[in-house]
Amino acid sequence: MRILIVGGGIAGLTLAAKLRQQGRTPVVIEKAHEYTDIGYGIGLYPLGSCVLHGLGVYDDLVDCGLEVQRYEIADHTGEILQSLDMSVLTNEIGPMYMLSRTALIDLLRKACGDLPIRMGTTVSKVEQTGETVHTTFSDGTQGEFDVVVSCDGIHSDMRKQVFGAGEKFDSEWTCWTWWGSGDLFPPELVREYWGRGWFFGGYPAPDRRMYCAGLPTKVVGDQYAPDDVVHDALTTHLAELIDNDEAVAQALKDAPKLFDWPMYDVRMEHWTQGRVVLCGDSGMAFLPTAGVGASNAMRSAAALADELSRADAQLVPLALELYEKRCYKIVKANQNDSRTAGRMMFVDSAALGWGRDQLLKHVSASAFIGSIIKSMKEPF
Ligand SMILES: Cc1cc2nc3c(=O)[nH]c(=O)nc-3n(C[C@H](O)[C@H](O)[C@H](O)COP(=O)(O)OP(=O)(O)OC[C@H]3O[C@@H](n4cnc5c(N)ncnc54)[C@H](O)[C@@H]3O)c2cc1C
Known part of the structure; x- marks a missing residue:
């Protein structure tokens, strides 16, 4: 089977590694010229990390990750x-x-072993005729495939080329992340401050901590406002917390270059179009509020690999149909939960913030991500 994977990110590499185990040799292309250290961390639930057992690299996760032991939500004053x-x-x-x-x-x-990844390459044209997908790559070369898997993330070009625009839930907030000192908070603790008109969080990783702060985008004028504008706005809006909480004050003071992160998601009604299929964020991207985007990318990629393992080139459309039937409902329910959590987290008004805080005192945050917890015990 001739398989093209567009995007060597989390879904693409998971899929490539699973296919490799089946003795298949997909072509993997990646837009970036090299893999660089992007300024953010990922919290990986067993929902996605379970795939690493089968790939033989779960011990690597244990070695290079840090187990989260406690999750805390504080209010705008730090309580x-x-x-x-x-x-x-x-x-x-x-x-x-x-x-x-x-x-x-x-x-x-x-986990992909010696499978080559064609770096610095994208698809400039894609066309389906009969049982073949014809592609022209950005380096001018061409290819013919039985299936093309779009794993090119939330801004997917393949999605736009083949499926058109999807539905978007836009919270109209932007977050900014950066790596900072691991010593400001107890290790193994995730602490979030759900403010009124702002957000702040600290997430542990080995030897360092990822910080994340958010504001309604209109406060800074633009999703990609310059760092100094963002920094000033954060310092102003988080002033009360900064006065009350030395760790937050220090983390903000030390913030180096910020990674911009507009808070919206994308949902496609279908993931398959002939022999082109969406996998990971390209088909269903998440708000980060429940921390399950990477997990769903990984488990969807593993499910797709499984369905393809039961097909030959001729049966690809059936395999893709089964993949969509198998994953879509659960992924969508997880996304709905993330949207619910987003509506709770990204609150502008003081009155709504007060009501939300009262609720949080009495109802466990796990209640807002009910279907996510449930889906961990469902076949996928
Ligand atoms: C700041 C931040 C924090 C996050 N935290 C968490 C978390 O704690 N837990 C969690 O589960 N998820 C988290 N996520 C979400 C998670 O990163 C995504 O859900 C996950 O990466 C999706 O995997 P993917 O492979 O679909 O997309 P990506 O991982 O984005 O990979 C897409 C790949 O495709 C490449 N690409 C793009 N366009 C093209 C093209 N035209 N041609 C070829 N290649 C292309 C990109 O360079 C990239 O390598 C976070 C995301 C961000 C931005």
Whole structure:
């Protein structure tokens, strides 16, 4: 079977590694010229990390990740509203690890073995005739494939070329992330401050911590406002917390270059169009509010590999149909949960923020991600 994977990110590399295990040799192309350390970390639930067992690299995750033990939500003054022992969620299904995106990419590349990745390459034209997908690559070369898998992320060009625009839930907030000192908060603790008109979070990783702060985009004028504008706005809007919490004050003071992260998601009604299929964020991207985008990318890629393992070139359309039937409903339910959590987290008004805080004092955050917890115990 001639398989093209467009995008060597989390879904693409997971799929490539699983196909490699089947003795197949997909062509993998990646837009970036090299893999570099992007300024953010990933919290990986067992929902996605379970795939690493079968790829033989779960021990690498344990080595390069940090197990999250506690999750806390504080209010705009720094008062803790709830403190959740993660074992309540993870005892039966396995631990949640935090690691840098780069470390996750590295271990997935290791799982791909000697499979080459064509770096600095994109698809400039794609056309389906009969049972073949014809592609022209950005370097001018051409290819013919039985199936093309679009794993090129939330901004997917393949999606736009073949499927058109999807539905978008835009919170109209932007977050900014950066790596900072690991010593400002207890290790193994995720702490988020759900402000009124702002957000701040600290997420552990080995030897460092990822910080994330957010504001309604209109406050800084633009999703990609210059760092100094963002920094000034954060310092102004988080002033009360900065006065109350030395760790937050220090993390903001030390913030180096910021990674811009507009808070919207994307949903496609279908993932398959003939022999072109969407996988990962290209088909269903997530708000980060429940921390399951990478997990769903990985488990969807593993499910797609499984369906393709039961097909030959002729049966590709059936395999793709089964993949969509198998994953879509659960992924969509997870995305709905992320949207619900987003509506709770990204609150502008003081009155709504007050009401939300009262609720958080009495209702566990895990209740807002109910279907995510449930989906960890469902076949996928
Ligand atoms: C700051 C931040 C924090 C996050 N935190 C978490 C978290 O804690 N937990 C979690 O589960 N998820 C998290 N996510 C989401 C998670 O990163 C994504 O859901 C996941 O990366 C999706 O995997 P993917 O392979 O679909 O897309 P990506 O990982 O984005 O990979 C897409 C790849 O395709 C390449 N590409 C793009 N366009 C083209 C093209 N035209 N041709 C070829 N290649 C192309 C890109 O360079 C990239 O390598 C976070 C995301 C961000 C931005």
